[in-house]
Amino acid sequence: MKYYKLEFFVPENHSEAVKNAIFAAGAGKYGNYDRCCWQTPGTGQFRPLQGSSPYYGELGKIEYTDELKIETICSCDKLGDVLSALLKTHPYEIPAHHYWEIQLNSQEN
Secondary structure, eight states, X not given: OOEEEEEEEEEGXXXXXXXXXXXXXXXXXXXXBOSXXXXXXXXXXXXXXXXXXXXXXXXXXXXXXXXXXXXXXXXXXXXXXXXXXXXXXXXXXXXXXXXXXXXXXXXXX
């Protein structure tokens, strides 16, 4: 089975809601464990441009916000549901997220 690694950035005060949504959609299952992820704190930076509708910040002004980088995995058959849950639950207009195919050790599938 194919697996994907998913990483995204989320404001700290929304991290639990977003994680709960993606885990409910099938992310974070690893062997006999579920709700698995790695989270790293950091500071996000962005500048809303004309036509944007930012959750936080003012048009034309550089903004900084405390965020978590969340890393997790999901099986290929769950990827669509997980991405939908992420986009539906995340507070940002366009959440920064990336995913790519990975190879798991055979005993971990």
